[in-house]
Amino acid sequence: MSRNHSSRTSARNAARHALSRAASPDRRVTTEAAHDLPGGAHELGQNLLVDTQVIRRVVDLVPDADRPLVEWAAGRGALTLPLARLGRPLEAVEIDPRSTGRLGRTVPGNVTVTRDDILRHAPPSDPYDLVCNVPFHLTTPVLRRLFTLTGWQRAVLITQWEVARKRAAVGGATLLTAQWWPWFSPRLDRRVPAGAFRPRPSVDAGVLVLDRRAEPLLPAHEQRRYQRFAAAVFNGRGRGLHEILARHGLPRDDVRRWARENDVRPGALPRELDAHAWVGAYRVSRR
Numbered sequence: 001m002s003r004n005h006s007s008r009t010s011a012r013n014a015a016r017h018a019l020s021r022a023a024s025p026d027r028r029v030t031t032e033a034a035h036d037l038p039g040g041a042h043e044l045g046q047n048l049l050v051d052t053q054v055i056r057r058v059v060d061l062v063p064d065a066d067r068p069l070v071e072w073a074a075g076r077g078a079l080t081l082p083l084a085r086l087g088r089p090l091e092a093v094e095i096d097p098r099s100t101g102r103l104g105r106t107v108p109g110n111v112t113v114t115r116d117d118i119l120r121h122a123p124p125s126d127p128y129d130l131v132c133n134v135p136f137h138l139t140t141p142v143l144r145r146l147f148t149l150t151g152w153q154r155a156v157l158i159t160q161w162e163v164a165r166k167r168a169a170v171g172g173a174t175l176l177t178a179q180w181w182p183w184f185s186p187r188l189d190r191r192v193p194a195g196a197f198r199p200r201p202s203v204d205a206g207v208l209v210l211d212r213r214a215e216p217l218l219p220a221h222e223q224r225r226y227q228r229f230a231a232a233v234f235n236g237r238g239r240g241l242h243e244i245l246a247r248h249g250l251p252r253d254d255v256r257r258w259a260r261e262n263d264v265r266p267g268a269l270p271r272e273l274d275a276h277a278w279v280g281a282y283r284v285s286r287r
C-alpha cells in the first residue's frame, strides 16, 4: 500500500474514531449517520452464516493483494473475524447497533466497525476488495450501487441462488449483467444450501464473484451510450438477434459477419450473448 494511501486511510479512520468516541462506548465503532433502531431480524435480512466451509471459501476468494477490505452487512462478524485474520485494514459496515456494539467489542485492531446503511456508505476511492453477505431484500440496490462505485477490485457476494446464477449469466444473462459486462466479469462460485444460515432462509444462496476488468472491453466514456444500446436490444422487437439488430438499424451484412465471428445463431435471444458479442454488436452499431 502506498504511503499516501495509508495516510489517507489513517486520516479517515482517525475521523471515524473521533466520531465514534462521541457516539459509542466502544472506541472501534463509528456511527456515520444517526439511525433509529432499524428493525427486526427479519426486516433486516439477518440470516447469519454458520457454515464454516462456506466462511472459509469466501475468505479464500478474497484476492491475495496489498489493499484494504470493506465488508458490507457485517452482522455479528461471521465473516469479519476470519477476514480480519488476513491482517489487512478492514472496515466492517452494519446498520444494526446491536450487532455493531457487539462486533466493536470483539474485533482486533486492524478492523473499524462502522454503523451505516450500505446503500449510503462511502467506501474508499482507492483500490480495495469488498465482501458482502447481502441482506436478501437489498440484492438489486446493492448490485446497482456496486457497479457505480469505482474503488473495489473484487466483490465476493452471497446472494439468493437464482440471483447469483442470473448475474453470473448462467443459463442466460440479465440486462443488468449485459449493461456492465464490458467493465466487470461475474462468476458463479458455488451454491450455498439454506442450512448454512441461521435462521434458515426459504431459498438456497450462491457465492457470486465480481471482478473489475483490468482492461475494460469499452472505455468509460462509452458507458451510457453502450448501456442504452444494450437496453434497446434487450427489449427490442423481433424473432431473434438478427431481426432485432436489423430493426435497430444495423446493416444486415454487418450483423451476419458479427454473428459468424461471435458464433451467434440467427434465432438467438439477447440473453444468450456473452460480453464480447455484446461489445461487438455495439461496435457495429457505432460504425
Ligand SMILES: C[S@@+](CC[C@H](N)C(=O)[O-])C[C@H]1O[C@@H](n2cnc3c(N)ncnc32)[C@H](O)[C@@H]1O
Residues within 6 Å of the ligand: 044, 045, 046, 047, 048, 049, 050, 072, 073, 074, 075, 076, 077, 078, 079, 093, 094, 095, 096, 099, 116, 117, 118, 119, 133, 134, 135, 136, 138
Ligand atoms: C445476511 S446478514 C449477514 C451477516 C453476516 N455478515 C453473516 O454473514 O453472518 C445481513 C446483515 O445486513 C444487515 N443489514 C440489513 N440492512 C442493512 C443496511 N441497509 N445497511 C447495512 N447493514 C444492513 C443486517 O442487520 C444483517 O446483519
